[in-house]
Amino acid sequence: MIRDITLGQYYPADSVLHRLDPRVKFIGTIVYIVSLFLFKSWGYLLGTLFLGGVIILSKVPVKFMIKGLKSIVILLVITLFFNMIFTPGEVLVKIGIITITKEGLILAGRMGIRLIYLIMGSSVMTLTTTPNQLTDALERLMKPLNVIHVPVHEIAMMMSIALRFIPILLEETDKIMKAQIARGADFETGNIFKKVKNMVPLLVPLFVSAFRRANDLALAMEARCYHGGSGRTQMKPLKYTGKDYAAYGVLVVYLGVSIACRVVLGW
Numbered sequence: 097m098i099r100d101i102t103l104g105q106y107y108p109a110d111s112v113l114h115r116l117d118p119r120v121k122f123i124g125t126i127v128y129i130v131s132l133f134l135f136k137s138w139g140y141l142l143g144t145l146f147l148g149g150v151i152i153l154s155k156v157p158v159k160f161m162i163k164g165l166k167s168i169v170i171l172l173v174i175t176l177f178f179n180m181i182f183t184p185g186e187v188l189v190k191i192g193i194i195t196i197t198k199e200g201l202i203l204a205g206r207m208g209i210r211l212i213y214l215i216m217g218s219s220v221m222t223l224t225t226t227p228n229q230l231t232d233a234l235e236r237l238m239k240p241l242n243v244i245h246v247p248v249h250e251i252a253m254m255m256s257i258a259l260r261f262i263p264i265l266l267e268e269t270d271k272i273m274k275a276q277i278a279r280g281a282d283f284e285t286g287n288i289f290k291k292v293k294n295m296v297p298l299l300v301p302l303f304v305s306a307f308r309r310a311n312d313l314a315l316a317m318e319a320r321c322y323h324g325g326s327g328r329t330q331m332k333p334l335k336y337t338g339k340d341y342a343a344y345g346v347l348v349v350y351l352g353v354s355i356a357c358r359v360v361l362g363w
Contacts, residue, residue, distance in 0.1 A: 105263055107223040111155040114224045117340045118233035120347075125221045127347050131354040132210045132217075139354065139363035140209055146350055147213055147220075154224050164219050165212060172211055179204040222259070231256035232334055249324060257313070265306060272301050 108114075113121065132143055151161060185199030222230070235252035242248055273283065276297050283294055357363040 105223060106226050107154075107156050107160065109155040109224075111153060111224065112339070113150065113154040113220070115339070116224075116343055117334055117336055118225050118229040119237055119334060119336075120340050120343045121221045121225055122230070122233045122237065124343065124347050125217055127351050128217045129214055131351060132213055134354050134358040135363060136206075136358065137363055138361075139357040140206075140213075142350075142353060142357060142363075143213055147217060150220055151216075154220055156220070156223050160223075161216055161219060165215060168211065168215055172208060175211060176204040176208050179207055227256050227259040230259060232330060232332075236334055247324075261306075261309070264309070265302070268305050269298070269302055272298055272305075 128143070128146065131146075132140075135143060151158060180196050180200040180203075181194050183197055183200035183203050185197035187195055188198055188201070189196040225233075231252045234255055235248055238246070238248040238251065277283070281294060281297055283291065283298070286294070
């Protein structure tokens, strides 16, 4: 399960998406997420085609994208279950106090599609963009907030550190888990309470390792005289090119069609 988490990881490849400006991909992800909440029925077909085209352009294996969904299976099942039983409407199945309605099934289907597409769309952005590029994009997009004294650079730096720590902590968790299993720990069998209790030997060393890495990072930044974003420059400043403007054009068309599907066609 640990190895199945792909969010925050970078997949190196030579594709059109990898060469796009990170600001385009950041805004594109937001546009796609917004469009998912505009659709009601047939509009999801448009979202599927758009996401499929983006995945093909990214040259990221589809199996790698699907593998990342394994980490949200429990959340997906809980979301679908509660939507089915707590949505009032035409009763289809009634088992004791559990009532499944037609409207609940429809709403559960929509929420399931939205959750899956949201994770896959966000994964495309992180898989095709390095943490440094994401940090630079976020900092440039939030730059106008400097006027009201929002610490934009510090926020972007925290995001960069968080993204970099995701694969590191996952690798550390995998190592600790294997070490504990070699010592006789059991993380698979037993009821939910026993499984939670068995996680203690894993969580304690993981937290200790995380705090130690954070302390080492703080000392390294202090040794390099890091004092925040005032007066700092970038080694590779972001610049838009023709393909970036073309990508913005595609996003505008996609968003316009998505709004038309909802307002005009009721999809």
